[in-house]
Amino acid sequence: MSVPEIATVVGSGTMGPGIAATLVRAGAEVRVYDISAEALARAEQTFAFASGVLDQVGGPKVDGGSATFTTDIGEALAGSRFVIEAVPEKIELKESVLKQIERLVGDDVIIATNTSGIPISDMAPSLERPGRFIGMHWSNPPHLIPMIEVIPGDATEQSTVDELVDIVNSFGYHPVLEKEIAGFVENRVLYAILRECVALLDEGIVTPEALDTCVKWGIGYKLSVIGPTRLLDMAGVDIYAAVSGYLNKQLDASTDTPQVIKDKIAAGELGFKSSKGMYEYGPGEVDAKRKDITAGLVAALKTLSSITPV
Numbered sequence: 387m388s389v390p391e392i393a394t395v396v397g398s399g400t401m402g403p404g405i406a407a408t409l410v411r412a413g414a415e416v417r418v419y420d421i422s423a424e425a426l427a428r429a430e431q432t433f434a435f436a437s438g439v440l441d442q443v444g445g446p447k448v449d450g451g452s453a454t455f456t457t458d459i460g461e462a463l464a465g466s467r468f469v470i471e472a473v474p475e476k477i478e479l480k481e482s483v484l485k486q487i488e489r490l491v492g493d494d495v496i497i498a499t500n501t502s503g504i505p506i507s508d509m510a511p512s513l514e515r516p517g518r519f520i521g522m523h524w525s526n527p528p529h530l531i532p533m534i535e536v537i538p539g540d541a542t543e544q545s546t547v548d549e550l551v552d553i554v555n556s557f558g559y560h561p562v563l564e565k566e567i568a569g570f571v572e573n574r575v576l577y578a579i580l581r582e583c584v585a586l587l588d589e590g591i592v593t594p595e596a597l598d599t600c601v602k603w604g605i606g607y608k609l610s611v612i613g614p615t616r617l618l619d620m621a622g623v624d625i626y627a628a629v630s631g632y633l634n635k636q637l638d639a640s641t642d643t644p645q646v647i648k649d650k651i652a653a654g655e656l657g658f659k660s661s662k663g664m665y666e667y668g669p670g671e672v673d674a675k676r677k678d679i680t681a682g683l684v685a686a687l688k689t690l691s692s693i694t695p696v
């Protein structure tokens with residue numbers, strides 16, 4: 387199967403527009419649905435921006451792709467062959483939206499969820515056809531991170547898995563097929579890193595600026611070329627044994643959200659969306675940072691796509 391002729395993105399906040407832009411570039415007729423007209427109006431702009439970024443990246447483009455934006459779920463799902471749900475990360479909301487979707491699509495349509503880590507098998511019982519339900523975890527920004535986790539639940543049919551892997555391949559992304567686990571693989575690794583980062587900041591071991599420099603240039607840059615398994619070989623498994631023997635027991639092992647983060651939430655310091663989070667942003671600075679991030683990711687994507695995979 388290639389990219390579905392008609393696809394629907396349900397929920398168009400941070401992730402929906404970039405997902406839609408990726409599918410449109412691959413030739414799909416995409417319907418973007420959101421419950422909020424205001425969110426949808428913003429999404430049209432973000433979609434146009436993401437499409438422009440994909441033009442800059444310059445990868446393959448299949449003719450015939452298009453996007454329409456609607457607050458009418460029936461219109462969004464009529465004739466759709468593939469649905470990706472990207473509403474907020476609340477299980478009850480997702481279950482109710484998934485049920486709504488299932489009632490309006492054909493029996494053979496794949497319904498995928500972009501959940502960041504809610505187990506697929508926890509949501510599947512809310513559906514009549516759990517065999518066609520699967521996790522499809524895009525990474526942010528979805529139009530620039532060419533990897534998607536594919537997570538079957540207990541009831542997902544093998545044909546659903548195979549079709550989703552084909553869909554992901556068809557727009558040139560790397561599918562990563564996983565066994566189901568809370569948080570999935572990407573976020574388990576990311577949240578292990580972030581837990582340690584927040585602890586190091588909280589203990590005053592390092593400044594935010596120095597931490598970002600260390601992780602970007604010491605870890606991020608290296609890991610963008612060499613995966614962690616290969617890194618173990620490059621460093622030496624014996625070295626890992628020697629260091630992990632004394633270091634692992636020192637690493638942060640807290641199981642709750644750190645208090646320092648809870649305090650920031652209480653103070654409304656959410657990051658880019660409130661101009662203050664871990665850093666503080668003056669007028670225009672958030673837009674400038676977003677621009678720099680996009681330019682950096684575009685440059686890195688072009689370079690990394692042109693080198694031999696390690």
Ligand SMILES: NC(=O)c1ccc[n+]([C@@H]2O[C@H](COP(=O)([O-])OP(=O)(O)OC[C@H]3O[C@@H](n4cnc5c(N)ncnc54)[C@H](O)[C@@H]3O)[C@@H](O)[C@H]2O)c1
Pocket residue numbers: 396397398399400401402419420421422425471472473474475476479483500501502503523524525526
């Ligand atoms: N933000 C990220 O970095 C990121 C990355 C990967 C995965 N995800 C996951 O993707 C999903 C969406 O995340 P997001 O960051 O785009 O969320 P968001 O809050 O930015 O956007 C969600 C959108 O869903 C809409 N919505 C709410 N209820 C709805 C309903 N009943 N029907 C249709 N639309 C509805 C909202 O109006 C909003 O526009 C979540 O499960 C999240 O965990 C997020």
Ligand SMILES: Cc1ncc(CO)c(C(=O)O)c1O
Pocket residue numbers: 501502503524525526527573
């Ligand atoms: C902090 C954080 N949490 C979740 C996700 C995706 O599920 C991301 C991301 O970048 O994709 C993230 O940065």
